[in-house]
Amino acid sequence: MGRSSFVSVICALILAGCVAKAPEAARAKEGLLRAAASVSVEQRGAAPAAAPGAPEEEAADIHEAEEEDDEVDDGPELPAEPGAGTAARSPLAAMTEAQIEELLTTDPAALGPMSVGPTNAGALVNAVRMPESERWELVDPNHAWGTRETVEALERAIAEVHRQFPGSPKLYIGHISARGGGYLSPHKSHQAGRDVDISYFLDAQHRWYQRATAANLDRERTWAFIRSLITETDVELILIDSSVQRLLKEHALKIGEDKDWLDDIFQFGSRKPRPLIRHARGHASHIHIRFYSPIAQESAARAYPLLLKHKAIKPRTYYVRHRVKKGQTLGWLARRYGTTVEAIKRANGLRSSLIQARRVYNIPRRGGPAAPQALQHITVPARRLPPPRAADASLPERHRPEGPGEAGPGLGG
Numbered sequence: 001m002g003r004s005s006f007v008s009v010i011c012a013l014i015l016a017g018c019v020a021k022a023p024e025a026a027r028a029k030e031g032l033l034r035a036a037a038s039v040s041v042e043q044r045g046a047a048p049a050a051a052p053g054a055p056e057e058e059a060a061d062i063h064e065a066e067e068e069d070d071e072v073d074d075g076p077e078l079p080a081e082p083g084a085g086t087a088a089r090s091p092l093a094a095m096t097e098a099q100i101e102e103l104l105t106t107d108p109a110a111l112g113p114m115s116v117g118p119t120n121a122g123a124l125v126n127a128v129r130m131p132e133s134e135r136w137e138l139v140d141p142n143h144a145w146g147t148r149e150t151v152e153a154l155e156r157a158i159a160e161v162h163r164q165f166p167g168s169p170k171l172y173i174g175h176i177s178a179r180g181g182g183y184l185s186p187h188k189s190h191q192a193g194r195d196v197d198i199s200y201f202l203d204a205q206h207r208w209y210q211r212a213t214a215a216n217l218d219r220e221r222t223w224a225f226i227r228s229l230i231t232e233t234d235v236e237l238i239l240i241d242s243s244v245q246r247l248l249k250e251h252a253l254k255i256g257e258d259k260d261w262l263d264d265i266f267q268f269g270s271r272k273p274r275p276l277i278r279h280a281r282g283h284a285s286h287i288h289i290r291f292y293s294p295i296a297q298e299s300a301a302r303a304y305p306l307l308l309k310h311k312a313i314k315p316r317t318y319y320v321r322h323r324v325k326k327g328q329t330l331g332w333l334a335r336r337y338g339t340t341v342e343a344i345k346r347a348n349g350l351r352s353s354l355i356q357a358r359r360v361y362n363i364p365r366r367g368g369p370a371a372p373q374a375l376q377h378i379t380v381p382a383r384r385l386p387p388p389r390a391a392d393a394s395l396p397e398r399h400r401p402e403g404p405g406e407a408g409p410g411l412g413g
C-alpha cells in the first residue's frame, strides 16, 4: 500500500471539506496526515468488501490492481455548494409514483438515464453509450456507458476543440461505466455513468495511456479541451497529474488567461480551497473527468425505491443462498463471500458458530448502489467562468469564450 491509498485518503479528506486553514495549518496538516495513515490501514483491511458487485474469485485481483493501477479513489461526492447553482428538473419530478411504476413495467427506457448513488458505490439505469466518432476512439466500447448528460457534455467539449482547431487528432476515450454501472475493475469510481477517462492531446505518435510530458503535450488543444469542459459543461472534478497541470497553467497564462481564475481552477501553484483540477497519482497518462448529471441523478433519487422494488437495481445488501458442504465453516464462508462471521450469524439467527453440512444459509453481500441522497433537486454549482473583460480583451479570437446565453443546454433550466 502506501501512496495510492494515502493520496486517496488525503484527497477524500480534502473533498470532505477538511481543509486546514492558517494559522494552525501546520498542526492541522500533521493531524490530517496521521488520521489519513490510520484510515488507510482500515481501508486496506476491508479491501474485499470495498469492491461491491465483484465476484469473490476476483477479490485477490482487485486487491492487486489497486496496488499497481494508477486509478485512485477520487473521494466521495462533493457536497453541493449552498446558495449557488442550478437546480435540475428531472421529468420524473412531475410524475406520480404510480406513473413512474407504470413506465417501469411497460417502457422503462422512457424514464431516461438514471445515475444511482455515489460514483464509488453506484449504479446506472438506461445508460447511453458514447457513440463512435472520427474525433475519438473508444478503447473499451463495452465500458463506455454513461448518462446522456455525460455523453453530451463530452461531445460538446470535444466539438469545441475541433471548432477552434479544425483537423485535430482523435482522442482516446477509456472507461466511462459498465452498462449497468457498479464496480468496474480496476477503478473505485466509474460506477454511476459520470466518470470518464480520456487521453490528452499529444503529438503525432499518440498511444492510449501514453504519458504526457513537456516534449509531447499539445498544450493548445488540451487547454482548449479543459477550458471548454469547465466553461461549457458541468464538471465536478478533473484529475490531472501536477506535472501536466503545470504545463497547462503556464500555457494558459502565456496566452493571457486571467491568473485569479486559473488559480481558482488549478490545484497546481494555488492555495485556493476547492480547485476543479486536482492532482491524483497516475493521471499523467490520462485525464479523469467527473461530470454532474443533475437530471439523471435526480431521476435516480426519485425512482430509487421503485427501481429496487422492480429489481432494476440490486439492493445495497442482498443475500445469496449457500448450501454448506462438509468441512466448510463460518470463517470459510465469510472469506468466500467477502463478508464477516458476525454478519452471516445475524442473517441466519445463529447463536453459535456451528453450521451444518447440507443446510442452506443466507449470505449477506454488498452489491447494489448506496441509496441516493433524498434530495428532490440536485444543485449543480455555478460554472467557474473567467472574468469576461479580461478574457475578451486579451485573448485571440479562437480562445474567446462563448457568450453566457450559449453556455450550453443540459441543465434543464
Ligand SMILES: [Zn+2]
Residues within 6 Å of the ligand: 071, 187, 190, 195, 196, 197, 288, 289
Ligand atoms: Zn478514471
